[in-house]
Amino acid sequence: MCGVCGCGKGETRMEADQAGHEAGHDHADHDHAHHDHAHHHHGEHQDTLRDDPARRAHLVSVEQDILGKNNALAAHNREHFNSHSVLALNLVSSPGAGKTSLLVATLQQLLPGATVAVIEGDQETSADADRIRATGAPAIQVNTGRGCHLDAAMIDEAFHRLHCQDGILFIENVGNLVCPAAFDLGEAHKVVIASVTEGEDKPLKYPNMFAASSLMLVSKVDLLPHLDFDVELLIANARRVNPSIAVIKVSATTGEGIDRWLRWIGAARDMAVASA
Amino acid sequence: MHEVALCNSLVEIICEQQRQRGFQRVRRVIVEVGVLGHVDPHALDFAFEVEARDSPAEGAELEIREIEGRAWCMDCSKLETIARRGDACPDCGGFTLIVEQGEELRLKELEVI
Numbered sequence: 001m002c003g004v005c006g007c008g009k010g011e012t013r014m015e016a017d018q019a020g021h022e023a024g025h026d027h028a029d030h031d032h033a034h035h036d037h038a039h040h041h042h043g044e045h046q047d048t049l050r051d052d053p054a055r056r057a058h059l060v061s062v063e064q065d066i067l068g069k070n071n072a073l074a075a076h077n078r079e080h081f082n083s084h085s086v087l088a089l090n091l092v093s094s095p096g097a098g099k100t101s102l103l104v105a106t107l108q109q110l111l112p113g114a115t116v117a118v119i120e121g122d123q124e125t126s127a128d129a130d131r132i133r134a135t136g137a138p139a140i141q142v143n144t145g146r147g148c149h150l151d152a153a154m155i156d157e158a159f160h161r162l163h164c165q166d167g168i169l170f171i172e173n174v175g176n177l178v179c180p181a182a183f184d185l186g187e188a189h190k191v192v193i194a195s196v197t198e199g200e201d202k203p204l205k206y207p208n209m210f211a212a213s214s215l216m217l218v219s220k221v222d223l224l225p226h227l228d229f230d231v232e233l234l235i236a237n238a239r240r241v242n243p244s245i246a247v248i249k250v251s252a253t254t255g256e257g258i259d260r261w262l263r264w265i266g267a268a269r270d271m272a273v274a275s276a
Numbered sequence: 277m278h279e280v281a282l283c284n285s286l287v288e289i290i291c292e293q294q295r296q297r298g299f300q301r302v303r304r305v306i307v308e309v310g311v312l313g314h315v316d317p318h319a320l321d322f323a324f325e326v327e328a329r330d331s332p333a334e335g336a337e338l339e340i341r342e343i344e345g346r347a348w349c350m351d352c353s354k355l356e357t358i359a360r361r362g363d364a365c366p367d368c369g370g371f372t373l374i375v376e377q378g379e380e381l382r383l384k385e386l387e388v389i
Contacts, residue, residue: 056389059306059385059386059387060293060385060386061385062289062293062383062385062386063382063383063384064289064383066289066307066383067285067381068289070285148278178278178314179281179314204362208313208314239371240371241361241362243350243371243373243374
């Protein structure tokens with residue numbers, strides 16, 4: 001199994017982009033080597049080892065972050081985004097919160113003027129990338145196989161294929177509120193999407209994701225008249241785990257709140273370019 | 277389920293350590309896990325046993341040392357101890373807390389022979 005992302009070795013698949021590069025999740029391009037577990041045979045030497053004082057059990061200090069390799073690659077991605085004047089946003093949510101619909105609505109507003117690109121993460125199928133490409137935006141689908149999240153190495157490879165410059169990169173993570181919280185991709189911000197068809201207690205059940213996000217988009221607000229859902233309680237719960245999280249209520253169906261979301265993106269982009 | 281991926285990274289670091297230091301095998305793996313982080317210690321323990329197979333750490337004991345959660349209460353201007361994210365400040369009951377400690381995930385030491 002792949003050491004960084006937990007995908008089965010060679011199981012992650014990246015589709016070819018429209019320029020015709022070969023598909024495949026070729027880890028060999030970068031520092032993401034699959035470890036080979038050396039198998040050691042014990043047995044006849046064990047008695048002599050036990051008798052040798054230099055070979056007795058002892059503690060060695062390591063002091064290494066277990067996510068260190070992913071974090072180093074994420075830092076590399078961050079530098080890459082900065083040098084290309086690209087704002088990278090990592091969109092996270094549970095399955096079915098409306099990430100792709102919201103992204104399609106966003107791209108339809110942005111595309112006349114802005115340069116955009118999309119990396120789509122899903123366990124299987126290229127259905128989401130197909131929906132994105134129908135808007136005219138370039139998109140690459142990463143299928144993680146058994147893996148439950150995108151990691152920095154996958155983003156490194158996908159970004160190289162997208163050739164994005166002076167624009168906005170949307171990374172739609174695998175629908176999962178647990179694992180993607182652990183893996184920094186090099187994004188400027190995580191944006192968590194919580195729909196009003198979920199429970200108000202989502203931020204308390206999955207606090208790490210809400211704590212790691214800069215913005216919460218409350219999606220599907222057009223459905224509120226038909227639901228017994230307390231938006232203010234959802235927001236209060238999100239602020240219990242992240243006092244500084246920004247909140248925008250949106251609907252991909254009616255377009256409500258999309259203008260505010262676009263202004264937030266604009267401000268985030270200006271900040272990213274200014275600090276690059 | 278990302279604990280499987282984390283244990284893979286852990287075993288990868290152990291293999292690197294073996295190449296650098298030349299020990300035979302690992303008997304105990306000591307990791308620090310913050311209680312406010314994203315790791316479930318039981319899932320980590322289970323995943324480690326599986327992922328360590330055919331590695332220098334096969335059969336090794338995984339010792340998980342929990343690091344308590346500490347957060348600044350911005351209303352009290354004090355560093356407080358909290359058990360989990362979303363808990364209130366034990367002094368004022370407020371939620372304006374900035375986490376200072378408790379998100380660690382670190383390979384601390386190896387007991388090797």
